[in-house]
Amino acid sequence: MTSTPTPLPSHAVDKETAPEKPRKMSRAERRAIAARGKLSSPWASGIAILIAILWTIPSVGLLITSFRPETVIRNSGWWTVFGNIASGEAEFTVDNYNQALYGNSSNLSTFFVNSFVITIPAVIIPITLALLAAYAFAWIPFKGRNFLFVAVFSLQVVPLQVALVPLLSNYNDWGIGGSFWTVWFSHSIFALPLAIFLLHNFMKDIPPSLVEAARVDGAGHVKIFFRVLFPLLVPAIASFGIFQFLWVWNDLLVGLTFAARPYQPMTVAVAELAGSRGGDWHLLTAGAFISMVVPLVVFIALQRYFVRGMLAGAVKG
Amino acid sequence: MTRRTTASRRRSLAAVAGGASLALLLAACGDPDGEGGVAEPDDMGGDMESSIDCAAYDEFGDLEGTTVNIYTSIVEPEQQTQEDSYDAFEECTGVEVVYEGSREFEAQLLVRIQAGNAPDIAYLPQPGLLNTIVSDYPDAIVPAPDATVANVDEFFSETWKDYGTVDGTFYSAPLGANAKSFVWYSPSMFADAGYEVPQTWTEMLDLTETIASEQETLPWCVGVESGDATGWAGTDWIEDVVLRTAGPDVYEQWYTHEIPFNDPQIVEAFDAAGEILKNPDYVNAGLGGVDSIATTPWTDAGFPILDGNCWMHRAANFYQTQWPSGTEVSESGDVFAFYLPTDQTDVKPVLGGGEFVAAFDERPEVQAFQTYLSSADWANEKALATPEGGWVSANTGLDPANLQTEFDQLAYETISDEAAVVAFDASDLMPGEVGAGTFWTGIVNWVTGSSTQEVVDRIENSWP
Numbered sequence: 001m002t003s004t005p006t007p008l009p010s011h012a013v014d015k016e017t018a019p020e021k022p023r024k025m026s027r028a029e030r031r032a033i034a035a036r037g038k039l040s041s042p043w044a045s046g047i048a049i050l051i052a053i054l055w056t057i058p059s060v061g062l063l064i065t066s067f068r069p070e071t072v073i074r075n076s077g078w079w080t081v082f083g084n085i086a087s088g089e090a091e092f093t094v095d096n097y098n099q100a101l102y103g104n105s106s107n108l109s110t111f112f113v114n115s116f117v118i119t120i121p122a123v124i125i126p127i128t129l130a131l132l133a134a135y136a137f138a139w140i141p142f143k144g145r146n147f148l149f150v151a152v153f154s155l156q157v158v159p160l161q162v163a164l165v166p167l168l169s170n171y172n173d174w175g176i177g178g179s180f181w182t183v184w185f186s187h188s189i190f191a192l193p194l195a196i197f198l199l200h201n202f203m204k205d206i207p208p209s210l211v212e213a214a215r216v217d218g219a220g221h222v223k224i225f226f227r228v229l230f231p232l233l234v235p236a237i238a239s240f241g242i243f244q245f246l247w248v249w250n251d252l253l254v255g256l257t258f259a260a261r262p263y264q265p266m267t268v269a270v271a272e273l274a275g276s277r278g279g280d281w282h283l284l285t286a287g288a289f290i291s292m293v294v295p296l297v298v299f300i301a302l303q304r305y306f307v308r309g310m311l312a313g314a315v316k317g
Numbered sequence: 318m319t320r321r322t323t324a325s326r327r328r329s330l331a332a333v334a335g336g337a338s339l340a341l342l343l344a345a346c347g348d349p350d351g352e353g354g355v356a357e358p359d360d361m362g363g364d365m366e367s368s369i370d371c372a373a374y375d376e377f378g379d380l381e382g383t384t385v386n387i388y389t390s391i392v393e394p395e396q397q398t399q400e401d402s403y404d405a406f407e408e409c410t411g412v413e414v415v416y417e418g419s420r421e422f423e424a425q426l427l428v429r430i431q432a433g434n435a436p437d438i439a440y441l442p443q444p445g446l447l448n449t450i451v452s453d454y455p456d457a458i459v460p461a462p463d464a465t466v467a468n469v470d471e472f473f474s475e476t477w478k479d480y481g482t483v484d485g486t487f488y489s490a491p492l493g494a495n496a497k498s499f500v501w502y503s504p505s506m507f508a509d510a511g512y513e514v515p516q517t518w519t520e521m522l523d524l525t526e527t528i529a530s531e532q533e534t535l536p537w538c539v540g541v542e543s544g545d546a547t548g549w550a551g552t553d554w555i556e557d558v559v560l561r562t563a564g565p566d567v568y569e570q571w572y573t574h575e576i577p578f579n580d581p582q583i584v585e586a587f588d589a590a591g592e593i594l595k596n597p598d599y600v601n602a603g604l605g606g607v608d609s610i611a612t613t614p615w616t617d618a619g620f621p622i623l624d625g626n627c628w629m630h631r632a633a634n635f636y637q638t639q640w641p642s643g644t645e646v647s648e649s650g651d652v653f654a655f656y657l658p659t660d661q662t663d664v665k666p667v668l669g670g671g672e673f674v675a676a677f678d679e680r681p682e683v684q685a686f687q688t689y690l691s692s693a694d695w696a697n698e699k700a701l702a703t704p705e706g707g708w709v710s711a712n713t714g715l716d717p718a719n720l721q722t723e724f725d726q727l728a729y730e731t732i733s734d735e736a737a738v739v740a741f742d743a744s745d746l747m748p749g750e751v752g753a754g755t756f757w758t759g760i761v762n763w764v765t766g767s768s769t770q771e772v773v774d775r776i777e778n779s780w781p
Contacts, residue, residue: 070641071641074617074620074641075620103393164428165428165431165432168428168429168431168432168434169431169432169433169434172432172433172434173433177434178434256419256421256425257425257428260417261415261417268419271420271421272392272393272418272419272420274420275392275393275394276390276391276392276393276394276395276396276418276420277616277635277639278543278544278614278616279616279638279639280393280394281614281616
């Protein structure tokens with residue numbers, strides 16, 4: 001076993017350190033340079049900033065609204081707050097957050113915990129299974145491998161909704177209806193096709209020579225997986241982990257349909273906040289922000305993996 | 318060699334630790350009967366003990382330790398008052414009532430029935446849903462037990478019993494009732510300006526005309542926006558007017574489609590409502606022009622009354638709970654309501670609504686609970702458990718003195734009046750494509766400029 005760090009598949013670096021001798025650039029390189037030029041033009045930057053601002057406005061409005069008192073929310077738009085600040089009349093309050101979090105018997109704080117309990121296993125289970133499956137599809141030759149892979153991959157087109165009723169009746173037959181298990185299973189089932197596809201593509205991307213070298217050294221599948229592939233797969237795993245985390249955290253349909261009341265995630269509770277006849281809609285902004293905090297933190301903390309991993313997995317088909 | 322051993326040992330330790338913590342997590346969270354999640358509020362002490370006669374539930378045997386699940390569209394803030402009203406029954410029988418409310422109730426109930434885990438009891442917000450369930454899932458729903466039928470015969474009128482009956486079988490006892498024929502106003506504004514509460518439709522139009530000419534503010538405020546149900550508040554307006562201009566008999570022919578939706582009598586009712594709703598001199602007080610009706614949330618449309626910008630707002634009894642906290646609802650307070658008057662002398666039509674109790678199981682505790690909900694005991698317990706008001710029942714065993722607000726007593730008086738004809742909300746009785754579809758969108762088109770004829774023709778064409 002070698003203990004040297006495994007070389008990264010970094011073709012770009014190789015090319016830049018290539019001999020200085022002027023040579024004909026490949027088409028791809030010319031395109032890359034042209035693209036770089038386009039992207040760094042002041043116009044492009046301006047447009048990018050403009051789009052970013054436009055896309056942020058609704059969230060900013062939501063954030064401001066969530067801190068305004070109920071009567072003010074009902075009477076005027078959030079943008080009037082700027083004029084009010086200038087004239088010193090702006091009112092802010094955390095009442096909405098208080099009421100959303102602790103206001104009634106279905107307070108959000110308990111559902112907040114539920115959301116974590118649902119999300120963490122619903123991320124770990126599909127990643128674990130998908131890693132094993134992806135390894136088999138990528139590096140273990142067996143009969144019907146390609147057919148099976150296409151079959152798994154094509155399961156992605158099955159919409160979640162058609163599976164709701166059959167799954168629910170099966171869960172009831174198995175006697176686990178309404179528990180956390182149903183939500184974990186369902187999320188894992190729905191995540192696996194994409195997870196296997198992404199991780200498989202990423203594994204295929206790793207130079208076969210690495211795997212062959214390890215095999216020549218006498219490593220078995222387990223050792224190859226853990227010692228050779230796993231360290232290289234971290235970005236892909238992280239990116240899919242974030243993807244799945246955001247999906248499960250924001251999911252309403254699965255949580256609403258499968259879980260019984262005490263096991264439902266926060267999205268369900270936020271949807272109920274408005275009250276029987278929608279009269280309490282001023283609480284929704286606060287509820288939305290409470291449920292947004294966690295995915296926001298996860299995304300910002302791990303976003304470099306997100307971009308890198310998604311590209312690595314998806315570009316090479 | 319040494320390095321490798323440590324490294325692999327560390328790794329395997331990590332794997333073991335990771336696996337163990339995952340297993341712990343799964344074990345801790347996977348217990349479906351666990352006490353985790355939402356804590357049940359404790360019983361409210363002993364002060365409610367045996368406030369009802371427990372003997373009525375003896376016939377169902379010993380129910381101690383059993384559970385009844387109910388599923389409903391009623392969520393906070395009404396959920397708490399519902400749960401409190403079950404305490405007396407729980408103390409009598411030892412049954413635990415598990416309450417689950419969801420705003421997605423109507424879609425989710427059908428999913429659960431199909432998947433075979435229907436709740437024990439569901440509160441159906443409209444008879445149309447009962448018809449759908451009985452015709453699509455006849456095996457899931459069970460008829461009401463004899464004790465419940467006896468209660469309904471004793472405490473409810475024939476009309477209410479009919480709403481819970483499909484093809485001659487009685488399934489669902491009425492629960493709460495809504496009375497929608499009310500006009501909210503500010504008693505002090507009326508007194509200061511010297512206006513009287515109108516007693517007939519004509520008087521009301523005269524008053525409207527007087528306000529429009531004497532006052533700087535417009536007389537009426539209206540709003541029909543309600544998310545994906547935008548328009549329903551306007552359908553109530555039309556239904557109330559149909560009851561008044563065409564009468565309850567035509568009203569029944571209208572929702573059963575014995576007469577077409579574009580019948581001249583319906584057109585007449587639309588135009589009578591349009592005298593107010595489409596008149597820029599009468600609407601939309603404090604909110605904008607006529608077309609602001611479509612964009613004003615129905616929950617907020619009456620608020621200009623509080624600022625003195627609006628004189629009258631037609632809304633149901635449950636609008637009582639929509640007023641901002643701190644608003645005093647009484648004849649001497651900030652806002653109150655009067656019965657939407659009529660020129661008819663023989664009848665006083667009341668547009669109503671209500672929930673119906675459907676059962677999906679025949680266990681004795683479920684039947685006992687059904688019986689409790691249809692009893693006068695429950696109606697009185699519920700009235701006492703609703704200090705904020707906003708709830709009435711058509712149960713004749715309800716003692717009006719138990720209703721906690723002046724307005725609820727008025728609402729109860731209105732629906733139990735000798736001359737009252739309680740007509741169920743027509744849009745809830747029409748096929749879904751119309752009653753929860755084109756009728757709603759038709760209202761929006763109507764208040765934003767389409768002519769009555771265009772709108773009723775389009776709705777008629779969409780009738781399945």
